[in-house]
Amino acid sequence: MTTGKRSKVAPTASPARPEASRVAAAREAAAALAEKRRQAELEGRSDEVFELFILLAIYVLAFSVRLFSVLRFESIIHEFDPWFNFRVTKYLVREGFFDFWNFYDETTWYPLGRYIGGTVYPGLMWTAGLLYHVANLVNLPVDIRNVCVLLAPFMASNTTVAVYLFTKELWTRAAAITAAMFIAMAPGYISRSVAGSYDNEAVAIFAIVFTFYLWTKSVRTGSMFWAAMCALSYFYMVTAWGGYIFLINLIPFHVLVLLVSGRYSRKIYVVYTTFYTLGTILSMQVMFVGFQPVQLLSSPEHLGAFGVFGLLQLVSFFTYLRSMVSKEHMRLLVNAFLLIIAALFVFVILLSVLGYVPALTGRFKTLLGSTKNIAIVHSVSEHQPSPWTTFFFDNHCLTFLAPAGMYFVFQHVTDYNIFIVLYLVFASYFSGIMVRLVLVFCPAACVMGGIGASEMLVLFMNIIAGPSAADADENDVQRVLRDAEREEEEKKQQQLQQQQQSEAEDSDATNAVFGASSRKKKGKGVDVQSRIKKVLAERAKKSGDDDKYAAFKHLGLDGETVNPLAAWVGVFVILFMLVLFVYHCSWVTSVAYSSPSVVLQARQHDGSRIIFDDFREAYYWLWQNTAEDAKIMSWWDYGYQIKGMGNRTTIVDNNTRNNTHIATVGLAMASNEDMAYPILRRLDVDYVLVVFGGKIGYSSDDINKFLWMVRISSGVFPRIVESDFFSKDGAYTVDARASKTMRNCLMYKMCYYRFGEMTTEYGRPTGWDRVRHAEIGKKNIQLKYLEEAFTTEHWMVRIYRVKKESEHIGQVDFPKLSYKKRSSGSLSSSAKAHVEAFKVEQSHKRAKSKEVRRLQKERDAQLLRVYEESDAKLLSEAQREAQRQRAEQAEKQAREQAEEAEKQEKRTEERSKAEEREAAEKAEQDAMVARAEEKATKLVEEQNIKKDQAAAAAANDAEETKPAKKKKSMKKGKK
């Protein structure tokens, strides 16, 4: 009861109490807590050790849950990009660091080559190489392949620790452990970090979270040291992944938000300027990034960070100025400054209108939600917008635990934990645009979800277990302590500001800019004070051991109304959800995310597994059977694998660095053989490789990707038109409806060559495509410049050899045969076809010319008849017209005479005028009659002339047909 009184007393007493004592109270509490902990340790039960063991378990779990793919298949590098990384890592380990930096690869992007040292984010390879060397140093002879395969799980384990640290920094230790548990299992992250997924993201996520941890730490402490550490971590991130852009925009944005929301302090200035300068200089050491971070006009992605850097300087400068100059001068300065800003803004707008500011890069534009089609960016499935199901699939309960966490964070907003809110908001926006960035969203969701879940559990557990739950107590104290520290800092600043204000009175303008912040701070200060009071009161209550509802009170709820049963239900629901989460994660990991995609598996009807190892079969064939410098052309998806597994030169690969080169390959694929052959020869292509799923129903094959090839190449070569590849009814099909362009293009031919002979499904016709569910439209495909070299067991990969010019010397291929020809006995097939075509053409021509002559004759006759008829008609009409006019005239005359008589009677004065008019009219009518008669006679004459002409023409035609024919045949002969 006494405690209750105290709690009531405390608020009223607090304003009177000096602020220092409140902080001192918090310190006291912390000291008490430390003492308690020491006691516990002495007694042999330590929270920290317990926590450490949990974390260790999570660490192991995070590693082992990612080993499904190794167990199911083997220790193999997955997918596409990892093959490149693996190959380059081997080079790094073999040749050393410096040679790796200078690595110019002449076996990819033939004939351009690729300067790998300068076009790669080397963080991943460095990490793997370092681990390899360390392992070998301590006499662990690990193969580099296994290092690469297991790097992603290893880094995922490290990420759990980073998330733990990050969340601990933001919130409480309980939340940190929960978040670490989440990130260890979240499918969104597992999808990119299973064993064998040796890709940049594996390292980058760790780097992101760790950088964020250091950033929040440095914001909290205001320590230059931590900011420098953060810059170092940022450098690691830059070496690891192009996604560093996210960091270098989010961190400045955080600063900006702090600035706008009036949370600006010198800490921020120190931390951000340290971070930005060091981070930028470090990031420029990565060759692929180079000078981009400072070439602000050519890379607007880096503009934000610089802008905030400049803004901070301005803000601190003005703060300084305000303490130095008088009110009037300050107003003048501010006005001038605003004017300059406005002028600059107009200038920039002008520049961008005039086109001096370059556009954002394609990927970045897509990120901002641009719908403008950049085919090569859009064609990547990772760059598609994510469907909402992805969020649930990849994050499960985090999808709604994260908003709960956000609620709790808003309950206790601080300078540094607002960062996680921003992170979540931005990441969720970007992940909505690109499926690939769900990965970036995942850690944010885990942290938020961890906060949400742990807070709720603490809440309910406090209700159930009572205030003896030390965790809640400790958490509160931790928070209070931090708040107190912050408050102290604020107080100092306030004092400083007050000093400044007393020196120079607040001007209106400065008030507009900075006054708001100081006001807010004041308000905030009160809030913090009251909160500290409350928490301290609660602590007192808890020690009294009878108030079960402290936590609710802490939340501002009235504790008396809460039923413990509700808490039980809450706990149960959360636990159930977490159990479901675990099940979901392991199921998703095992089913969806552990396939290497190099080796495919399917289940048969009897449940047994069937393995499709066609890719490796094909690459192995290439490796064993082709010349070492053979050039393999394929769609860029398979470039890395061909190089990685087959060790052969590729034309294009997954590093989509040269759109024109890729478009050229697309052009070759989309052209017919005759058009494609020069392209193939120009690129020195020896083999063409296509992936075909029609036999086993593998849907991500080249025919399904083909429209993208067409789109990409049509962007560069206008002769490729996408609509040509659709059937008449606008469908993209391979069956009989397919357009001629489609059926004759190289891709179609290579995929379906000899497919027409094959039965794929029982009860279906031959040539049944099991992906498109259609019978192919062209079954007897003949290849002229290519020959089938290899087709894998399930037809998934088909390799064709390109014939050299010297291999078809005899079969000289002419567009036409312009000579009289007879039978075709022992001709080669192509010549035969030509002869046949020639014959058909000739007979067709003959028939046509006959037909034309017949038609001509008919037409002549018809014309003659028509002329005669029409002339006769015209003549009679003209005569009739003349008669009619005469009759009319007579009638008119009679009528007019009658009228005249009347007029004469009635209006004698107008007589003379009327007479004149009549005379004129009469003359006109006479003239008309004369004209009509003249016309009639003319027509008669014309008709006669025409008749003569027609007759002459007919005669002429009859005569001329012979010479014309002769001339024609002469021409033929000459040719």
Added chain:
Amino acid sequence: AGRESHGTFSMMSLTSLCTLLVLLAIISVVDGGATVYTPTINLPKARTLVLLDSMDDKATYSKFFTVLESLTTVTYEDKEVDIQKYGEWLYDNIFVFGWKDKDLKTNLLDFVDAGNNVAIASRAVSGDLDGDEALPEPLREAAIECGVYFSDTNVIDNFNNAGSADTVVAKDFVTSQPVFSAAPKPLQYHGLAMTLEAHNPLLFPFVTAQETAFTAPLDEDDEEPPQAIGKNAVLAAGLQTRIGSRMAFVGSVDLFDGKNADNLAFAQAITRWTFQFRGVLRYSNVAHQNKIPNKNADGVYRIRDEIVYTVKIEEFVDNKWVGFKANDIQLEFTMIDAYVRQPLKYDTTKNDGTYSLTIVAPDVYGIYKFVVDYRRTGYSPLIFYTQTTVRPLKLNEYERFIQAAFPYYSGVAACMAGFVLFSVTFLYVKE
């Protein structure tokens, strides 16, 4: 038996050696590289198959055959024989000589595709021999595949003839040094004409009729225009394939009968050419290196390096290889497009067919090819390329200090000095 088997063995090894050489030649043509290019035929031990209509012809054309026998090993057949056994060609040359009204199942073009040579000589149309019989269908069709259309009638010329209208005088010869070392004397030609497909760049006429010539009408009722008129009426044509094998088409075997010395000289000239005794080029010793020796140990060039390219080109003249001298052989340095295209310079000091050229690697890195693509009428084509890499500068190969950047260096130095001064002043100088 031991001897026999030994003999067989040596024969087999010889043939396989030949095949190997042929293969090597093909590979070297296709791949470029530094291997020695050997012509497709095993000179001078060539094996020639002459397909005669009847063995009587052997006597009729004995003058010509004597010359042929002096060049190669000749086998005469009056019926079709196997030209391939166990996948190997038994002959290097085939001469279808006045093959009259017979079938031919052998695919001559496969034979040519494999690097061998074929000559086809038709008979002239005479009283009992109409066009179809003078040159049977399969041969006509083989010719058509190469873009050669034989006429059905003899060529006649009412103005430029030797006595009768169907013995035309032809004097428009191809100007090609390897085919005719000196300008041949006018021919007296009696036989079919042919027209050539304009789209086939491999074909060229040895000799054409004069402007006033034309092919005779089939019969009196024939209203069709002549199949070949004027200079389009080609009397003998050659085909030079991309791998070096050759074909000849002649409209009349009468050229070979030896009655007219000029005709015989012409016939011998084109036979020599067709069976690759003349106009055959080979290359060897393709090499390229940095102008500064041992500059780049890694075997690739840097951008802007000076590269010396050398190659030895020889011609087969009178049964031996001598240096081939020309000033129009171009070297291209290409990456998709040619970045450098310059004529190779003949090394007059060595004077053994060695050419060299120093080029500067472009300022664009990539995988380049040294391409020599030399095709001249009458010469076997020289097409070979060597792949090499031009890499960008390594990080330590850039200039440390650029002159143009000295203002910036001084700026940085000034800034650093200023900072130190400021720090010292700020920290230690008290007002």
